[in-house]
Amino acid sequence: MTLKRYLDTPEVGKNFEKRKAGFAGADQGWLSDIRARAMDKFMAAGLPGPKVEEWKYTNLGFLARFLANENFEISKTDPDTTEIKMLFDRAYMGNIAGSVVVFVNGHFNPALSSCPDEDGVKFSIFSENPEAFRQSLAEPKQATSLNNLNRAMVTDGYYLEISAQTTMPQPIQIIHLATSGSDGRSLHTRGKISLAAGAKAKVIESFMGPDGPQYWTHMISDVDVAEKAEFCYFQFQLQGKQAIHMTEMHSTLLEKAKFNHMNLQLGAEVSRSEIMNSLSGEYAEIDLRGAYFGRVKQSQDIFTRINHDRPHCQSNQLFRGVLDAGGKSAFQGKVIVARHAQKTNADQSNKNLLLSRKAEANAKPELLIYADDVKCTHGATVGELDADQLFYLRSRGLDEAAAKELLVEAFVAEVFSNMQSGGDMEILQQRFTEKTRGWLSQEVSS
Amino acid sequence: MLEIKNLRVTVGGKEILKGLNLTINDGEVHAIMGPNGAGKSTLSYAISGKDGYEVTEGSVFYNGKDLLAMDPNERAGEGLFLGFQYPVEIPGVSNMNFLRTALNSQRRYQGAPEVKAVDFLKLIRAKAKELDVDPEMLKRDVNVGFSGGEKKRNEMVQMAVLDPSMAILDETDSGLDIDALRIVADGINRLRGQDKSILLITHYQRLLDYVVPDFVHVLADGRIVKTGTKDLALQLEAKGYAGLGIAENAA
Numbered sequence: 001m002t003l004k005r006y007l008d009t010p011e012v013g014k015n016f017e018k019r020k021a022g023f024a025g026a027d028q029g030w031l032s033d034i035r036a037r038a039m040d041k042f043m044a045a046g047l048p049g050p051k052v053e054e055w056k057y058t059n060l061g062f063l064a065r066f067l068a069n070e071n072f073e074i075s076k077t078d079p080d081t082t083e084i085k086m087l088f089d090r091a092y093m094g095n096i097a098g099s100v101v102v103f104v105n106g107h108f109n110p111a112l113s114s115c116p117d118e119d120g121v122k123f124s125i126f127s128e129n130p131e132a133f134r135q136s137l138a139e140p141k142q143a144t145s146l147n148n149l150n151r152a153m154v155t156d157g158y159y160l161e162i163s164a165q166t167t168m169p170q171p172i173q174i175i176h177l178a179t180s181g182s183d184g185r186s187l188h189t190r191g192k193i194s195l196a197a198g199a200k201a202k203v204i205e206s207f208m209g210p211d212g213p214q215y216w217t218h219m220i221s222d223v224d225v226a227e228k229a230e231f232c233y234f235q236f237q238l239q240g241k242q243a244i245h246m247t248e249m250h251s252t253l254l255e256k257a258k259f260n261h262m263n264l265q266l267g268a269e270v271s272r273s274e275i276m277n278s279l280s281g282e283y284a285e286i287d288l289r290g291a292y293f294g295r296v297k298q299s300q301d302i303f304t305r306i307n308h309d310r311p312h313c314q315s316n317q318l319f320r321g322v323l324d325a326g327g328k329s330a331f332q333g334k335v336i337v338a339r340h341a342q343k344t345n346a347d348q349s350n351k352n353l354l355l356s357r358k359a360e361a362n363a364k365p366e367l368l369i370y371a372d373d374v375k376c377t378h379g380a381t382v383g384e385l386d387a388d389q390l391f392y393l394r395s396r397g398l399d400e401a402a403a404k405e406l407l408v409e410a411f412v413a414e415v416f417s418n419m420q421s422g423g424d425m426e427i428l429q430q431r432f433t434e435k436t437r438g439w440l441s442q443e444v445s446s
Numbered sequence: 447m448l449e450i451k452n453l454r455v456t457v458g459g460k461e462i463l464k465g466l467n468l469t470i471n472d473g474e475v476h477a478i479m480g481p482n483g484a485g486k487s488t489l490s491y492a493i494s495g496k497d498g499y500e501v502t503e504g505s506v507f508y509n510g511k512d513l514l515a516m517d518p519n520e521r522a523g524e525g526l527f528l529g530f531q532y533p534v535e536i537p538g539v540s541n542m543n544f545l546r547t548a549l550n551s552q553r554r555y556q557g558a559p560e561v562k563a564v565d566f567l568k569l570i571r572a573k574a575k576e577l578d579v580d581p582e583m584l585k586r587d588v589n590v591g592f593s594g595g596e597k598k599r600n601e602m603v604q605m606a607v608l609d610p611s612m613a614i615l616d617e618t619d620s621g622l623d624i625d626a627l628r629i630v631a632d633g634i635n636r637l638r639g640q641d642k643s644i645l646l647i648t649h650y651q652r653l654l655d656y657v658v659p660d661f662v663h664v665l666a667d668g669r670i671v672k673t674g675t676k677d678l679a680l681q682l683e684a685k686g687y688a689g690l691g692i693a694e695n696a697a
Contacts, residue, residue, distance in 0.1 A: 386534075387497065388534050389534050389536050391496050391497065391518060391534075392530065392533070392534040392536070393536070393544070393548075394495075394517065394518040394519045394522070395494050395495075395496075395518050395519075395521075395522055395527075395528050395530075396519075396522055396544070396548035396551075396552075396604065396608065397519050397522035397523055397548045397549070397551040397552035397555065397608070398519055398547060398548060398551045399517065399519045399551065400517070400519070402547065402551060403519075406539055406543075406544070406547060407536070407539070409538070409539075410536065410537060410538025410539045411538060413538050414538060
């Protein structure tokens, strides 16, 4: 199995040498060491090729363009504040109270941010305080080649720490914007969220950019949810039409911890969302849900892994995909139940709706069960809209587009089934539906 | 007025309707009876425009407009309503949302203003009460988990809310117990009272005890072979199709 692909050009290494003096924390010896070693590892391994099982649906050849781009200088305070403000307004949910943290082209933007400042909450920005990220950079949860690249090139990031028994009263919105000036650039950011025992927090992370430039968002987050802590996370991926969007989230849950993850993938030309989780304490519960949409050259890739390492844990996965002409998706969901993880409850459901014969959905559930007293279910389907349902709606007066919209909305709304409602959740669900509707009403341009 | 002339319809390459003629004047109630396979449901689907029901010859005009040239939703906008033999379940769509979307779609088509949320609630509650339908049922997803009788009653609620000028009811009476049958018949009679036209497609004459038709037609082998009054239905009940010289399963 060879990984080394797409790195035939020596510019990639040279570029790193040229850039390193300008990196955040370049004056910190320990950080420069980590960057240099991570880059060496990346150069030695290369990008994963299509023969690597996890990447068989996503060809990364186009990434070479970003890695070899010499024109890497991207001003930290983009002069076009009008564009930034416009993008911010589209991404920011004003009807949700709470702090907001904004990154523009991979750099923290203090002007638009109001960072969390509550008792029991510690919030750090990488470019201001790299030291806070030392441990997570030195001991990454996963050392894949892309993770190494991210550690070598990291531009900025955030670290949210909630003390024991602290409940954050309001969700935090984290907004990542890319501007027109980001064309050809790679934006490597990191996040770290850690909830101490009994803590509760909610984070809404949005990614947004214009349709013109081809930029590469590459974000890696570590999440630690300690005993009895509860973490709720939403991701709205609303990237520009030519964007490359790649996020990896690695979570570890301890005893009786809860993690709810909701994921909406609407934009980007190529998007891959990896959600890797370890249930490392008994009675931990994880709930991963999401919906992804693709059309015209768009490819959406969801990759999940749940390691049931301890007994009595529960995991639930519910993903829905909607693909129109020219769209492509892959859902790869892996559940690994360790030999001693008895009384595991693991459910996985992935359904895909094809709105055109020219759409493609791949579904690959993978269950590796080594314990013998467990309940694990999985289901994957790929189907079309039901002709009888469509006719029923049309016979009542709905035109074809409205009937389709109603059925697709209903299909996608399943990701909210059996969820608590009210409050922020209702606002988030509304936004989810609104964005879904927006996608559906767009004309297919080819 | 609905005018069907020499209608020929093919389904999956097989001709089901073979030159059907039928005229329904405003305010009239017609019943179509016929043996299995005669083409009763095909007639209802062809009039309402379901895909796969290919009209090869003939015409269907409603109030002077060519229905066959219209999409199903446009036909609904013109005042046509099809009560389904097997109402479709739509998970994830609530009855309320469905009905409001449907009503407003028709109103937009007709150039009328949309119904306000408050007025819609009032309307739907009133109609549910008239038809003895639990308002809770309206919050549930369309027909999901409904019994056969509940589904048919739900069709009547939809009909009452959408207020069509011409209703085609395809075996609306099948699978109903006697109480449900009365409620459904009541819904139909309510519509009839407003001088609307109704085409009842039925297998049994049972429903006709409650909704007395102006005309009864017998459909066999894709054509109307006999027309009469309510007495024809009673004769059929007593003697069977064969007794009237109509071959069973002629298609």
